Structures are given as C-alpha cells and as structure tokens.
Amino acid sequence: MKALITGISGFVGSHLAEYLLGKQVEVTGTIRNRSRMDHIRHLKDIQLVECELRDPFSVESLLAKVKPDLIFHLAAQSFVPTSWNSPVDTIHNNVAGQVNIFEAVRKHDLDCKIQIACSSEEYGHVEPDEVPIKETNPLRPLSPYAVSKVAQEYLGYQYHKSYGLKVIPTRTFNHTGPRRGENFVTSNFAKQIAEIEKGIKPPVLMVGNLEAKRDFTDVRDVVRAYWLALEKGTPGETYNIASGKCCTIREMLNLLLSFSNKEITVQQDPERLRPSDVEILLGDYSKFHQATGWKPEIPFEQTMEDLLNYWRERV
Numbered sequence: 001m002k003a004l005i006t007g008i009s010g011f012v013g014s015h016l017a018e019y020l021l022g023k024q025v026e027v028t029g030t031i032r033n034r035s036r037m038d039h040i041r042h043l044k045d046i047q048l049v050e051c052e053l054r055d056p057f058s059v060e061s062l063l064a065k066v067k068p069d070l071i072f073h074l075a076a077q078s079f080v081p082t083s084w085n086s087p088v089d090t091i092h093n094n095v096a097g098q099v100n101i102f103e104a105v106r107k108h109d110l111d112c113k114i115q116i117a118c119s120s121e122e123y124g125h126v127e128p129d130e131v132p133i134k135e136t137n138p139l140r141p142l143s144p145y146a147v148s149k150v151a152q153e154y155l156g157y158q159y160h161k162s163y164g165l166k167v168i169p170t171r172t173f174n175h176t177g178p179r180r181g182e183n184f185v186t187s188n189f190a191k192q193i194a195e196i197e198k199g200i201k202p203p204v205l206m207v208g209n210l211e212a213k214r215d216f217t218d219v220r221d222v223v224r225a226y227w228l229a230l231e232k233g234t235p236g237e238t239y240n241i242a243s244g245k246c247c248t249i250r251e252m253l254n255l256l257l258s259f260s261n262k263e264i265t266v267q268q269d270p271e272r273l274r275p276s277d278v279e280i281l282l283g284d285y286s287k288f289h290q291a292t293g294w295k296p297e298i299p300f301e302q303t304m305e306d307l308l309n310y311w312r313e314r315v
C-alpha cells in the first residue's frame with residue numbers, strides 16, 4: 001500500500017508519516033525547496049519529492065511517478081491571520097493546489113482514495129443554539145482561509161460527483177501537540193512560558209482574544225482519524241473530527257500556566273486581535289464515530305503538557 005502525503009514536513013504531515021510507517025505503509029511526501037526538515041529528519045523510511053502544488057506540471061509528474069493508493073492532502077496555508085494579509089495567495093495556494101491534484105488523478109486514471117484536510121473554520125459564525133456542530137450545520141466562513149477550505153470541500157464534492165473521484169473531506173476542529181507551529185495559539189503560549197522559565201523573556205505573556213471557545217484534539221488522534229477516514233469512510237461524505245468538548249482560550253492558557261511554577265502576568269496585544277474571530281467551535285463527531293469507530297483517546301491535559309515539554313527542550 002502506497003500513500004502520498006502533501007505537506008509531509010509540516011506539523012500534521014510528520015505525525016501522519018510516523019503513524020503510516022507503523023502500519024507498514026510505503027510513504028512518499030511532497031516538500032518544497034523552502035520546507036523546513038526538522039520534523040521529518042528522524043524518518044529514514046520515507047521518500048521525499050520536491051513538488052510545487054500550484055504548478056500543474058509539477059503535480060502531474062509527481063502523481064504519474066508515485067501512483068499512490070492513498071492521498072492525504074494536508075499541504076495548505078493554514079494560519080488564519082495570514083489569510084487576511086495575503087488572501088489571494090491563501091486562496092490560490094489552497095484551492096489551485098488541490099485542483100491540480102484532482103486533475104492529475106483524473107488524467108492518469110488513478111484509482112486512489114483522497115482525504116482532504118478541510119476545517120471547522122468553515123462553520124465560522126455559529127449561533128449559541130447551533131452547538132454541538134454537526135456536518136449539517138450551515139457554513140458561514142469568517143476569514144479568507146475559511147473560504148478557501150469551503151472551496152476545497154465543494155471541489156471535492158464536485159469531482160466526486162462529476163468524475164467519481166474517491167474524495168473524503170475531513171472537517172477537523174483545532175488540533176495540537178508536539179511540533180505545532182509557533183504561530184498557533186497553544187504553541188505560541190507554551191513557547192512563551194518555556195522562554196519565561198529559561199529567563200529569555202520577561203514574565204509577561206502576550207495574548208489575543210481569550211474569550212473564543214475551541215474544541216481541541218491531539219494531533220496523534222487526528223492522524224489516526226485520517227487513516228480511518230480512508231479505510232472506512234464513504235467517498236463523497238464529509239466527517240467532523242473533534243473531541244466533542246470545548247474550552248475558552250483563557251481556560252487553555254490557565255491549564256498551561258498550571259504546569260509552570262513561574263509568576264507570569266498576562267497582557268493583551270491588540271495586534272493579535274482579528275478582524276473577525278470565530279466565537280465558538282464545538283464539534284459533534286458522532287457521524288465519524290459511527291462510520292469508523294474512532295474516538296479521541298489522548299486527554300487534553302496530556303496534550304498540553306507534552307506541548308509545553310516540547311518547547312522546554314527547544315528554547
């Protein structure tokens with residue numbers, strides 16, 4: 001069994017590669033010449049192919065050569081604030097890259113299953129009586145990033161209906177754990193705490209909107225879900241991947257702070273506030289559970305402690 005992971009050098013890609021190797025799957029991953037390799041350097045049994053997903057020729061030659069049975073399409077511009085600064089680049093990167101994959105699969109008549117990493121951000125504005133969020137909830141995206149994910153998902157639906165591509169979109173809620181990029185809130189706060197503990201930074205932790213509520217799952221549970229999505233999910237169906245619980249960003253911060261014995265002051269940085277922030281994401285993953293038996297296993301406290309320890313070893 002051959003799997004292709006787009007964005008293998010990223011946070012989720014590196015965890016997924018580890019998981020698939022453990023299942024004796026042959027793993028090929030795409031990188032770009034500017035990709036950082038620190039997350040995958042320890043993985044000796046993977047094949048790496050340089051590929052610019054925005055370039056149809058690059059994608060076509062990749063797929064003609066690899067001919068995967070499974071594609072996990074993770075590569076994306078995935079940071080919401082960047083999508084306000086460069087909306088066109090976000091849309092182009094996320095949408096065109098995926099169209100190039102679909103077209104290459106079609107052209108070479110590849111019989112593969114394709115998981116596409118969509119997002120709970122697609123739900124965007126959620127009314128208080130609309131939680132927990134089911135796949136049938138309305139999509140009211142609040143950022144260019146969220147719109148790019150809606151477009152990716154609808155293209156998945158369209159290529160499934162028009163050409164029979166076996167596409168399975170996963171709407172994953174927030175996920176974190178070791179290797180999470182330092183811009184994302186959990187990692188950003190954990191890194192600041194680790195720096196304060198080492199005396200590299202004054203004991204003031206900078207934050208944005210602490211009132212937003214998010215549903216966090218451990219990345220190691222998420223990659224297991226991606227495998228099951230292709231193994232047991234139905235092509236053309238979308239699945240929520242979530243923990244079914246949510247907390248405010250303030251509660252998440254307080255949990256991280258409880259692991260440290262430093263006196264730390266919290267200060268809001270207006271630069272960290274967004275033009276519009278999704279107020280609440282709380283997912284219902286029962287459809288995915290019914291299809292695959294998946295449920296999250298790693299407790300949130302464990303995830304956050306592992307993340308803080310990850311940063312303690314790196315700053």
Ligand SMILES: Nc1nc2c(ncn2[C@@H]2O[C@H](COP(=O)(O)OP(=O)(O)O[C@H]3O[C@H](CO)[C@@H](O)[C@H](O)[C@@H]3O)[C@@H](O)[C@H]2O)c(=O)[nH]1
Binds near residue numbers: 173185186209277
């Ligand atoms: N990044 C960041 N976010 C902060 C901060 N302070 C508060 N927040 C709040 O913390 C929440 C989470 O922010 P992020 O970690 O940047 O993630 P996100 O915008 O929810 O998006 C993530 O989850 C999506 C799935 O729901 C993913 O699709 C997306 O790629 C990303 O991983 C947001 O409400 C944000 O306003 C801060 O200093 N930095």
